[in-house]
Amino acid sequence: MLKNGVFFFVDRCRLFSFVIEEEFHTRLGIANWELRFSNLEPPLSGDIIEALSQSNFGFSTPVQAATIPLLCRYKDIAVDAATGSGKTLAFVLPLVEILRTSTSYPPKPHQVMGVIISPTRELSTQAKR
Numbered sequence: 505m506l507k508n509g510v511f512f513f514v515d516r517c518r519l520f521s522f523v524i525e526e527e528f529h530t531r532l533g534i535a536n537w538e539l540r541f542s543n544l545e546p547p548l549s550g551d552i553i554e555a556l557s558q559s560n561f562g563f564s565t566p567v568q569a570a571t572i573p574l575l576c577r578y579k580d581i582a583v584d585a586a587t588g589s590g591k592t593l594a595f596v597l598p599l600v601e602i603l604r605t606s607t608s609y610p611p612k613p614h615q616v617m618g619v620i621i622s623p624t625r626e627l628s629t630q631a632k633r
């Protein structure tokens with residue numbers, strides 16, 4: 505269990521989940537729970553940072569700081585975190601980042617480039633927004 509109550513159950517091997525926890529604790533110590541989106545590694549695209557900034561989203565939440573860099577490195581992860589902790593942006597931002605750098609970007613009309621599976625209509629609506 506991490507300091508903020510977020511649990512990580514991570515992909516193909518148990519060792520990898522330790523790496524995430526260590527990294528996350530280190531980040532908490534350095535950045536005091538707040539990391540600028542523009543400081544995440546690997547870096548997000550400039551226009552994504554700009555769009556976040558225009559929405560007054562300058563700092564990532566802890567769950568975003570822990571997961572966005574891993575997802576942008578194509579790691580498979582599962583996260584269980586509190587309601588309202590910012591999980592939606594945590595998976596949407598890497599998805600957009602990866603799609604934008606994919607060879608088939610920009611997409612053709614009606615081309616499916618990603619799939620988000622939600623267990624309820626409410627969550628689907630939230631992800632769409």
Ligand SMILES: Nc1ncnc2c1ncn2[C@@H]1O[C@H](COP(=O)(O)OP(=O)(O)OP(=O)(O)O)[C@@H](O)[C@H]1O
Pocket residue numbers: 560561562563564565568585586587588589590591592593630
């Ligand atoms: N980095 C951020 N800075 C400021 N606000 C944020 C940030 N990330 C998310 N938010 C806002 O926090 C609120 C909750 O985020 P979100 O709905 O993604 O949480 P969640 O963990 O997915 O919640 P749920 O468990 O209900 O699906 C939303 O209004 C969202 O716009």
